[in-house]
Amino acid sequence: MHKKSYLFFCISLFCTISFAQSTVRGKITSQAGTPLVGSHIHIGKKTVSADAEGNYLLKKLPSGNQKIHVSYIGFQSVDTLVNLSGDIVFDFVLKEKADKLQEVVVRQKNNTLNKSLLEQKIKTETIERFSNQTLGEVLREVNGVSSLKTGSTVVKPIINGLFGSRVPIINNNVRLEDQQWGTEHAPNFDLNAAGKITVIKGASGLQYGGDAVGGLVVIEPLTVKKDTLFGKTILNMVSNGRGGSISSSLHKGNDKGWSWNALGTFKYMGDRETPTYVLSNTGNREANFSGDVKFTAKKYDIGAYYSYYNTTIGILSASHIGNVNDLYNSITNKRPSVVNDFTYAMRNPKQEVQHHLAKVNFNYFLDETASIAAQYSFQFNKRLEFDVRRGDFNSRAALDLELATHAMQVDYKKTLHDWTFKSGVSSSFQSNFANPATGIKPLIPTFDRFELATYGIFNYDFSDHFSVDAGVRYDFSQTNATKFYLKSRWEERGYDPEFSNFIVGEQGNQWLTKPSFNFDNVSASLGFHREFENDLHWYGNASLAARNPNPSEFFSDGLHHSTGVIELGDLALDQEQAVKLSTTFQKKWSHFSVEFNPYLNSIRNFMFLRPVGFETTIRGAFPVYDYQQTQARLVGVDLQTQWKINEEWQHGLMVSYVNGRDVSNRTALIDMPPLGLSNKIQFTKAAWHDLKLELKSELMLRQKQFPNYNFTTNIIENNELVPVVVDISTPPAGYHLLHFYSEMTFKTFGKTSTTLAFSVQNIANNSYRDYLNRQRLFADEMGRNIQLQIKFNY
Amino acid sequence: MKNFKILAFALITLVSFSSCNNDDPIAVNEEELITTVTTTLTSGNQTITLTSKDLDGDGPNMPVITVSGELALNTTYTGAVSFLNESVTPADNITAEILEEGVEHQLFFQAPAAVGAFTYADADANGKPIGLKFTLKTGATATTGSITVTLRHEPVKTADGVATGSITNAGGATDALITYPVTLR
Numbered sequence A: 001m002h003k004k005s006y007l008f009f010c011i012s013l014f015c016t017i018s019f020a021q022s023t024v025r026g027k028i029t030s031q032a033g034t035p036l037v038g039s040h041i042h043i044g045k046k047t048v049s050a051d052a053e054g055n056y057l058l059k060k061l062p063s064g065n066q067k068i069h070v071s072y073i074g075f076q077s078v079d080t081l082v083n084l085s086g087d088i089v090f091d092f093v094l095k096e097k098a099d100k101l102q103e104v105v106v107r108q109k110n111n112t113l114n115k116s117l118l119e120q121k122i123k124t125e126t127i128e129r130f131s132n133q134t135l136g137e138v139l140r141e142v143n144g145v146s147s148l149k150t151g152s153t154v155v156k157p158i159i160n161g162l163f164g165s166r167v168p169i170i171n172n173n174v175r176l177e178d179q180q181w182g183t184e185h186a187p188n189f190d191l192n193a194a195g196k197i198t199v200i201k202g203a204s205g206l207q208y209g210g211d212a213v214g215g216l217v218v219i220e221p222l223t224v225k226k227d228t229l230f231g232k233t234i235l236n237m238v239s240n241g242r243g244g245s246i247s248s249s250l251h252k253g254n255d256k257g258w259s260w261n262a263l264g265t266f267k268y269m270g271d272r273e274t275p276t277y278v279l280s281n282t283g284n285r286e287a288n289f290s291g292d293v294k295f296t297a298k299k300y301d302i303g304a305y306y307s308y309y310n311t312t313i314g315i316l317s318a319s320h321i322g323n324v325n326d327l328y329n330s331i332t333n334k335r336p337s338v339v340n341d342f343t344y345a346m347r348n349p350k351q352e353v354q355h356h357l358a359k360v361n362f363n364y365f366l367d368e369t370a371s372i373a374a375q376y377s378f379q380f381n382k383r384l385e386f387d388v389r390r391g392d393f394n395s396r397a398a399l400d401l402e403l404a405t406h407a408m409q410v411d412y413k414k415t416l417h418d419w420t421f422k423s424g425v426s427s428s429f430q431s432n433f434a435n436p437a438t439g440i441k442p443l444i445p446t447f448d449r450f451e452l453a454t455y456g457i458f459n460y461d462f463s464d465h466f467s468v469d470a471g472v473r474y475d476f477s478q479t480n481a482t483k484f485y486l487k488s489r490w491e492e493r494g495y496d497p498e499f500s501n502f503i504v505g506e507q508g509n510q511w512l513t514k515p516s517f518n519f520d521n522v523s524a525s526l527g528f529h530r531e532f533e534n535d536l537h538w539y540g541n542a543s544l545a546a547r548n549p550n551p552s553e554f555f556s557d558g559l560h561h562s563t564g565v566i567e568l569g570d571l572a573l574d575q576e577q578a579v580k581l582s583t584t585f586q587k588k589w590s591h592f593s594v595e596f597n598p599y600l601n602s603i604r605n606f607m608f609l610r611p612v613g614f615e616t617t618i619r620g621a622f623p624v625y626d627y628q629q630t631q632a633r634l635v636g637v638d639l640q641t642q643w644k645i646n647e648e649w650q651h652g653l654m655v656s657y658v659n660g661r662d663v664s665n666r667t668a669l670i671d672m673p674p675l676g677l678s679n680k681i682q683f684t685k686a687a688w689h690d691l692k693l694e695l696k697s698e699l700m701l702r703q704k705q706f707p708n709y710n711f712t713t714n715i716i717e718n719n720e721l722v723p724v725v726v727d728i729s730t731p732p733a734g735y736h737l738l739h740f741y742s743e744m745t746f747k748t749f750g751k752t753s754t755t756l757a758f759s760v761q762n763i764a765n766n767s768y769r770d771y772l773n774r775q776r777l778f779a780d781e782m783g784r785n786i787q788l789q790i791k792f793n794y
Numbered sequence B: 001m002k003n004f005k006i007l008a009f010a011l012i013t014l015v016s017f018s019s020c021n022n023d024d025p026i027a028v029n030e031e032e033l034i035t036t037v038t039t040t041l042t043s044g045n046q047t048i049t050l051t052s053k054d055l056d057g058d059g060p061n062m063p064v065i066t067v068s069g070e071l072a073l074n075t076t077y078t079g080a081v082s083f084l085n086e087s088v089t090p091a092d093n094i095t096a097e098i099l100e101e102g103v104e105h106q107l108f109f110q111a112p113a114a115v116g117a118f119t120y121a122d123a124d125a126n127g128k129p130i131g132l133k134f135t136l137k138t139g140a141t142a143t144t145g146s147i148t149v150t151l152r153h154e155p156v157k158t159a160d161g162v163a164t165g166s167i168t169n170a171g172g173a174t175d176a177l178i179t180y181p182v183t184l185r
Helices: A124-129 A135-141 A324-333 A391-395 A487-492 A551-555 B002-017 B095-100
Strands: A021-030 A040-043 A046-049 A055-062 A064-071 A078-084 A087-090 A092-094 A120-122 A145-150 A154-159 A169-171 A196-200 A216-220 A228-238 A243-253 A257-269 A284-296 A300-314 A350-365 A370-386 A399-416 A419-434 A446-463 A466-486 A503-507 A510-513 A516-532 A536-547 A557-560 A565-568 A576-588 A592-617 A620-644 A649-662 A676-685 A691-700 A711-717 A720-726 A735-747 A753-761 A785-793 B036-043 B046-053 B064-067 B076-085 B105-110 B116-120 B133-138 B143-153 B173-184
Touching (some): A324 B173, A620 A711, B036 B173, B046 B173
Parallel strands (some): A169 A216
Antiparallel strands (some): A257 A284, A370 A399, A419 A446, A676 A691, B036 B076
16 A cells, blocks of 8 residues: 555644544645545544535544545545544645556445444455355355255355345345245355355345345445456366366456456366265356446446356255155165266256346435435346156256346435435336246246335434434335136135135136235334444344245245145235344454344244145155244344464354244244354464465254154055154254365465465265255265365456 | 446346236146056956046145956956046047156056065066066955055166065155055955
C-alpha cells in the first residue's frame, strides 16, 4: 500500500479537553483549493458528506485508533489510521486521479447485511482450498452449518438444523432458483465463482426474502475496483475419485470505465472409494463458465453478468432399489448390493443439470449518501434425472424439468450520520415445465408462480456502542399448477369436496386439476448490537419468517426411487411460520477470542415427511410418507474459540449442538445434526514461503435424539413370508476423522506467485456412515483422500 | 447512452425468451408400467390362471389377485408368465421386452416345499435362465400356501445359486412381486 505517497494532507491539531469521545471536523479540497462538495468521509463506523464549502463534521466518535477513508469521484481516495482523542480538525487535500495505477487491490465488499447478527464469513483463501469440492462442503467451515448429503457429491447446507427451502442461496444478488426443494438436489453453483460467502443464521436478511426459516447463504463474486488485469488458475488432483479439476479466471478491474471478469471450471471425477470397496457409479463431471462486464461512471455503474453451470452426477448404483424388500436387504447386508471395479464411466441412475443465470443491474448514486439500484435477472434450470429402466426407456430421463425464473428488483439505500435506511420492491415470475415425455408421472407438476414483495430495513446508532436495527417485509405469492391426479389418489387424499373446484377435466382414470394458491406473508426482524469496553460485544436478534409450501410439499405424488418410498404432498398445507431468537456474545482478549451463540427457533406448521403406512403395488409393498405439519422447536448453541498461542501457532475450536423437537407429536425431529466438535491446530511461518500446516480433528457423535419411524414388512425367507422390522431410523455410530492441510507460496517472476498445497482428508482411512447422508442405508462414506493443489496467480 | 441501449437490448432479448408453457396439458403415458402379471399353469387340458392386476400403478388401490382354480397333487405343470401394461390402449405387452433383454432380467419363484418345486424352462443369450417359462412339480399332499413370483431387473445372474432359482444373492431391483394364494387338492 503506497496510498500515502499520493496523499497530501495537512493536519491542524487543536486539542481541547480529552474525552472518551471525539469530534472530528475539517475541510476537504482539491489541490487547487476548490472545496469538494459532496465528498465522502468515513471514520470508524460513521459516514458523512462535505457541505457546499467542503466542510464536514463527525460527532461522537470513539477515541483511539480509527480508520479514515476519504473519497470523491475522480480523485484518489485517502485511507489512513489516526489516533483520535478529544476534538480534532483534519483538513484533506485530495489529488486528482492519475490514469495509470500500478497497484493491485482486490477488495471485498464490506457491506454488513445486518448489524444485530454476527455474520459468518468465508474468505477467498478458504474458498480456493475447496476449489475441487462443492458449496455445501465449504459452508461446513462455518460453525453451526452442517450438510445433508446424497452420496459424496450432492451436498446441501444445513443451518442450525434446517435445510432445503428453508435456506435460500443468494448468488450475486440473485436468489438461486434451481429446484432447491429436493433433498438430492445440490445448489447449482460453481464454488470457484465465489469471492466471499456470508452465512446469516436466521431470517434477518429481509432484502433477500422473508422465508429463510433456517438462514441465508449470500455469495458475492470477486470484484476488482482498481485498474489492473490479473489471472488465477487452480489445478487440483485428488486420489479418491482419481480425478481433479481446473479453474481459471481473468479479472480486469477499473475504478472508472470498463471492467470485466471471466471464469471457467472443468471437473472430472470417477468412482469414489470407501476403505474397503468402490462406490460404484459415483463419478461426476462439471463444466462451468461465468463472466461479467461492468461500466463505472461518475454517478452510476451498469453491469451484466452471465453464468452457466453444467453437471452430470452419478448416483450410487446400490441406492436404486425396487421395493421394501430390496431396502431391507440393503440395510441388513451392510454392504452395497452392487460393487464393480473402479471406472470413470457413469450409468443410470444419474442426474444431468444445467443452470443459466443472466442478469443486468444498474446502480445510480443520487448523492454521496443515497443510491438506487435496479436489477433484472433470468434463470433457466434444466434438470434431467435418469433411472435404471427397461430397454429404450433407459436412455430417456425419468424426470425432466425446466424451470424459468424472471426477477426484477429496485432497491434504495440511504446512509446518513447515525442511520441507514434500505428499502426495495421486487417481483418475480416463475414457470416450471414437467415434460410428460418421460413416461413417468413427474414428482413436480407444471406450474406458474408470481411473486411480489416489498421491504424496509432501518438501522440507527444510538451511540458508538449501541445500535438497533428493525425491518419488515411483505410477500405476495400466487401459484397456479396443472396436474393429473389418479382418481384413486384424489379420493385417498380426501381432496373431495374441499378441492373439487380445482378439477377441470378427466382423462381415463385421472382427474386433470388446476390447483391455485395465494399467500400473503409478513416477515420481520428486530435486533441490537451493544459493545462494551474491553472488546465485549453483545448481539441480539428476533426474527419472524414465513415460508409457503414448496411444490414438492404440495404436489408430490408417487414413488421416489432414490429413497424407495411413496411420497405424498398435501394441498391442504398452510404456511410455516418461525420465530427465531438468537443472541451472540463475543469477547476478544489479546490472544484469545470466544463466540457463544445460543438460539431458539419455534416453528408453527413445520412441514416434514412422516410415515403413515404402506401401499402395495405390483412391484411389492412401499412405505408411504406423507407431508404433515407440526409445531417444532429447535434449541441450540454454537460455540467457537480462537487462540493465538504465539506468532506461529494457533488453535481453533468449534462446537455446535441443536436439539429439534416435534412438540405436537412429543418426539424428536428427524434429520437433526448430532453434536459436532472440531479442533484445529495451525502453524504458520511467513519466512518459510508462507508455510501453513494444519491438523484438524472432526468428531461427530451419534445422534441419540431421533423419531422411530421403523416399520414392519413381510419378506420371503426360506420360501415363507416372515415379518421383519425395516430399521430406517437408527442413526449410525459416531465417528472421528483427522484431516491435514499444508501450503507454501513461491514468488515466481514479477508479481506472479505459485502456491502449492498438499492435503489429506480422513488420514486414518476410517470406515463410517453419516446420519445426514441419504445413502447411509446403502454404503459407507468415502475413505482417505489425498489432494494436491497448484495455484498460479498472474 | 450506448450502455442504455445495450441494457434495453438485453432486457428485450431476455423477456422475449420467456414464452410460457400454456399449451394443453398432456397426461403422462406410463408406457413402462406393469399393471397385470398373469401366470398360467397347464397340465394336459387343465389350465390354471393366476392374475394380479393393479390399474392405478403406484396409486393407492391394491392389486386385485385372482386364481382360477385349485392345483392337482403330484402333477407337473408347464408354466408361463406374462406381463401387460393395461393402463394404455391398446395394452402393451411387456413380456416381449423382457424376453428381448433376457440377460438383464430374471424371474424367481418361491413357494413352500409342500406346494411344489420350480425348474426354469428357458434361457437367455448367455444360457442363464430368464423364467418366463418354467415347470412346477406339485406336492403329494393336500395343502394351502402361496406362490411368490418376483421379476428382478439387473440381477447378478452369475452369483451363487441364482441360476437355479435362489433369489438370495440376486441383487438388482424388483420390477414386480406378486404373491398368489394357492390350494392343492
